[in-house]
Amino acid sequence: MRRPLAQTALVAALSAALATSCASPQDNASGDDEEVKVGLVTSTSGPLASYGKQYLQGFQAGLHHATKGTGKVDGRRITVLKDDDGGDPAKGVSLAKKRIGQDVRIIAGTVVSGVATQIAPVAEQNRTLYISGPAATDEVTGVNAHTFRSGRQTYQDVVTAKAILDRERKSGSQGKRRVVVLAQDNAFGQANVAAVRQVLGGDGTEVRKVLAPPSATDLTPVTSKVKAAKPDMVFVAWAGDTARSMWNTLDQQGVLDSSTVVTGLDIRSSYPVFGKARDKVTLLAHYVAGATENKQAKAMRAYFAKRGWKEDLFSPDGFNAAQMVVEAVRAGGDDSDTKAMTKALEGFEFDGVKGPNTVRAEDHALLQPMFQAEFDDDGKPGVVATFPPDKVAPRPGKAD
The missing domain is CATH 3.40.50.2300 (Response regulator)
Structure with missing residues (x-):
């Protein structure tokens, strides 16, 4: 990532x-x-x-x-x-x-x-x-x-998110699924929106985007939009110093309790940014120690x-x-x-x-292989599911 x-x-x-x-x-x-x-x-x-x-x-x-x-x-x-x-x-x-x-x-x-x-x-x-x-x-x-x-590659991250959504979807649930991509309005954020739409769009899944200005420090307006969309899953692609504030605001808005919130697990030094939200976030992982x-x-x-x-x-x-x-x-x-x-x-x-x-x-x-992870009580991530290579394979050929 x-x-x-x-x-x-x-x-x-x-x-x-x-x-x-x-x-x-x-x-x-x-x-x-x-x-x-x-x-x-x-x-x-x-x-x-x-x-x-x-x-x-x-x-x-x-x-x-x-x-x-x-x-x-x-x-x-x-x-x-x-x-x-x-x-x-x-x-x-x-x-x-x-x-x-x-x-x-x-x-x-x-x-x-x-x-x-x-x-x-x-x-x-x-x-x-x-x-x-x-x-x-x-x-x-x-x-x-x-x-x-x-x-x-990015496609494998998003396919892993799809596998997680399918795994956590309640048995026998009906109707369309709604996914919201929460990201910053820059090249990184737009690329993730495109990938999520490509992988998760269709098959009864609606994909919306909520993008924040990269310089924004008050994240209440964008997280309120996420909440108002009533998503089944929120895919978060975020970078920078406002990550801790973003997670805290999502938690305060109740989004982490009402939706499956998925994001990529980053390096060890990033673990503290989740704060109290860590127990409510589903982690797709390229690798977990x-x-x-x-x-x-x-x-x-x-x-x-x-x-x-x-x-x-x-x-x-x-x-x-x-x-x-x-x-x-x-x-x-x-x-x-x-x-x-x-x-x-x-x-x-x-x-x-x-x-x-x-x-x-x-x-x-x-x-x-790719992984799903979650934090334990000590703030250490561990694997809860392993997805085999064929389950999370990228589509053939060069991306559009």
Whole structure:
């Protein structure tokens, strides 16, 4: 999701650690191994630096796991070259071009949708494999033959909301369902309105929108409109410092008691913004810490524990990206053949931290599980339902 919901010192420390630990001691001791360069373009500064930190940590853990701690694939050492896009599309493109000019055949990242959509055509033009990161825009899916993704997309968020609505709808209920999208009147909010209408509209469901000026601090007028619509479900897509006020006002208006209110679970640091409303909100979740107990999740946690890190929303995306990089390097052979790498990833099935993943061959969407979560009495979110990949798959091809 595109929410700016940094921990600069931690990011700096991570960058230093990643530079030294992506290759094993054995790698450093040998100067004869062939090298495969991977460009990692993501945000380690700017409003989404915390997202970038999670992605980088997950990538490091995933690379360690996928190479069994060697940092090598078939004797070829993977060298990770990290760059900070700062959330700036122009900078991201410049960095990608720089690395491609240095004979980098694989680019991975970013956490920012606007950067990902600009790097994708550069990868296509230069016949370079691009594995996008947590950037959620649907526009990356199916954009070209060289672009893949290691995270979920907005469409999967909204399909998860639909699954939640269907799951919580009372058995035997009749009549039309009414969904209200509460968002800010900006590109992020409008995109969510469009996605909800596309996924939830029709089939007896009416979708309305209530948009607030991004600068608004008195949110009573917009929440009153939500209440007056008498929705069965409210889909909230909100970002910024007014989030706590928005949730409090919805609660005071009684909306949280009269409707199913669904929103996306963000990173750990955002949990307090719900305030007293947390027990009345239904959470769709890309990932929840502790959601799974498979081999990959355990490996990531063990790796994190040794470094004092905590898994978070986008840790699995980095882990996935590393697994995909390793598969691509293996298929690319000594020449790092891009065609062979892209062919190997199309239809690639692998277990990630979240569970089973499949790269859909026709458009490179990453089919993966999604979750419904809720807060416990201590303010910690936990999974209450898991939706399998086919239940929350995005529609084929590039979004309109």
